[in-house]
Amino acid sequence: MFTFSLLLAAFATRCAFAAPNLVKRLTDTQVLQFALNLEYLESTFYSRGLSQFNETDFENAGFDSSVRERFVQISEHEAIHVKLLQSVLGSDAPEPCNYTFPVTDPVSFVTISFALESAGESAYLGALSVLQNKTTVTTAGTILAVEARQASYVSSSILNSTAWNGPFDTPLSTSAVFSLASQFIDACPSTNPSLIVTPLPILSLSPTNVTVNDTVSVSVSTKQDFSPSNITIVDDTFIAPTTDGSGPFYLAFFHGSQVSFAPLNADNSTTIPDGLAGVVYTALVSSNATAPSPDTTLSGLYVLNIPVPPSADNSSN
Ligand SMILES: *[C@@H]1O[C@H](CO)[C@@H](O)[C@H](O)[C@H]1NC(C)=O
Ligand SMILES: *[C@@H]1O[C@H](CO)[C@@H](O)[C@H](O)[C@H]1NC(C)=O
Numbered sequence: 001m002f003t004f005s006l007l008l009a010a011f012a013t014r015c016a017f018a019a020p021n022l023v024k025r026l027t028d029t030q031v032l033q034f035a036l037n038l039e040y041l042e043s044t045f046y047s048r049g050l051s052q053f054n055e056t057d058f059e060n061a062g063f064d065s066s067v068r069e070r071f072v073q074i075s076e077h078e079a080i081h082v083k084l085l086q087s088v089l090g091s092d093a094p095e096p097c098n099y100t101f102p103v104t105d106p107v108s109f110v111t112i113s114f115a116l117e118s119a120g121e122s123a124y125l126g127a128l129s130v131l132q133n134k135t136t137v138t139t140a141g142t143i144l145a146v147e148a149r150q151a152s153y154v155s156s157s158i159l160n161s162t163a164w165n166g167p168f169d170t171p172l173s174t175s176a177v178f179s180l181a182s183q184f185i186d187a188c189p190s191t192n193p194s195l196i197v198t199p200l201p202i203l204s205l206s207p208t209n210v211t212v213n214d215t216v217s218v219s220v221s222t223k224q225d226f227s228p229s230n231i232t233i234v235d236d237t238f239i240a241p242t243t244d245g246s247g248p249f250y251l252a253f254f255h256g257s258q259v260s261f262a263p264l265n266a267d268n269s270t271t272i273p274d275g276l277a278g279v280v281y282t283a284l285v286s287s288n289a290t291a292p293s294p295d296t297t298l299s300g301l302y303v304l305n306i307p308v309p310p311s312a313d314n315s316s317n
């Protein structure tokens with residue numbers, strides 16, 4: 001496995017995902033507007049899920065009786081994050097969008113909760129180096145830590161998995177996070193300030209519950225079309241190449257401060273590299289010669305959750 005360190009500044013400034021988008025530096029207000037959009041999404045996810053499933057439903061799905069009450073607490077945290085960001089942004093605050101979540105039972109609710117908390121943490125982590133105002137950095141840090149604790153609780157206490165990924169977590173840019181969040185967004189009010197993100201095609205892996213050395217089948221949907229609403233303005237510095245079958249293609253795996261690659265076979269299958277642990281974000285790219293850049297990134301992100309048994313070497317992720 002060949003790994004690039006994204007700490008190399010020369011690559012980091014060009015990286016589409018792992019580094020914040022420095023091609024077009026966002027203002028603090030734009031970063032906070034993006035954060036509020038995420039908090040609206042999370043808050044709606046929890047309040048809707050909790051209205052859908054009562055304690056008995058959670059117990060019948062095999063969860064401890066305390067689990068629903070814990071989600072009530074998490075839901076309260078998200079609602080308070082919404083209020084805080086609304087008050088910081090004042091008249092610059094966007095309104096909530098309309099959302100659809102593929103929640104069919106408490107198990108899918110818990111699984112999506114874990115993905116949302118992990119992506120939320122990575123979003124705040126990616127925002128830190130973009131924010132200029134140190135007071136705002138501290139505010140973002142206090143929320144970041146809570147998102148990380150919530151992800152750990154869901155992963156360890158509920159899913160009986162690991163509480164951490166490894167020594168490092170993964171910062172993501174707004175476009176990277178949006179490629180995950182946008183799958184739940186139907187439309188946003190046309191009066192909302194525009195989000196400065198790049199819509200990307202949705203990446204899917206099959207099967208979904210994979211670990212290292214597993215072979216997976218990779219597919220990419222058409223780019224999401226948000227044209228009637230004001231969800232996004234395409235960052236016009238970005239031109240996505242098309243997957244015309246010419247190849248070569250790779251999956252890039254973003255883990256901690258590193259990115260690793262796996263080549264795509266002719267049948268669109270690939271093998272998950274060894275050495276990955278916990279939450280790993282992956283995207284389809286057209287080159288393994290440099291860290292992924294806007295020129296080589298072909299899809300949005302997909303979240304993997306690689307099992308980490310207690311006996312495993314967890315000194316890297
Ligand atoms: C990039 O992928 C090619 C196969 O497409 C492989 O031969 C080469 O070793 C890889 N390079 C790196 C740096 O991983
Ligand atoms: C919980 O919801 C289920 C349907 O999802 C319903 O059958 C049951 O009566 C509810 N239990 C309580 C205690 O409200």
Ligand SMILES: *[C@@H]1O[C@H](CO)[C@@H](O)[C@H](O)[C@H]1NC(C)=O
Pocket residue numbers: 088133134135136
């Ligand atoms: C930083 O943000 C705080 C809180 O919103 C605000 O009170 C302060 O004026 C800002 N500082 C600068 C230099 O803009």
Ligand SMILES: *[C@@H]1O[C@H](CO)[C@@H](O)[C@H](O)[C@H]1NC(C)=O
Pocket residue numbers: 062063158159160
């Ligand atoms: C987690 O472990 C507990 C206790 O052994 C068990 O009741 C529960 O079903 C497990 N949950 C999952 C999601 O495996």
Ligand SMILES: *[C@@H]1O[C@H](CO)[C@@H](O)[C@H](O)[C@H]1NC(C)=O
Pocket residue numbers: 098187188189190229
């Ligand atoms: C959101 O859904 C409501 C209720 O269905 C609808 O009235 C409204 O127009 C939708 N908003 C947008 C931005 O599409």
Ligand SMILES: *[C@@H]1O[C@H](CO)[C@@H](O)[C@H](O)[C@H]1NC(C)=O
Pocket residue numbers: 190191192193194227228229230
């Ligand atoms: C929002 O979308 C509408 C209709 O597509 C457009 O007329 C309007 O200019 C957009 N507003 C902003 C702020 O982009």
Ligand SMILES: *[C@@H]1O[C@H](CO)[C@@H](O)[C@H](O)[C@H]1NC(C)=O
Pocket residue numbers: 207209210211
């Ligand atoms: C994935 O799920 C399938 C079917 O539920 C199961 O047989 C398989 O062991 C799981 N694989 C992993 C890596 O957890």
Ligand SMILES: *[C@@H]1O[C@H](CO)[C@@H](O)[C@H](O)[C@H]1NC(C)=O
Pocket residue numbers: 212213274
């Ligand atoms: C993955 O495969 C490699 C090569 O076959 C092997 O050395 C390694 O132990 C495997 N890793 C795991 C976690 O099974």
Ligand SMILES: *[C@@H]1O[C@H](CO)[C@@H](O)[C@H](O)[C@H]1NC(C)=O
Pocket residue numbers: 219220243245266267268
């Ligand atoms: C691989 O994926 C590409 C792009 O989605 C598609 O055009 C092609 O037909 C796929 N190839 C196979 C063998 O499924």
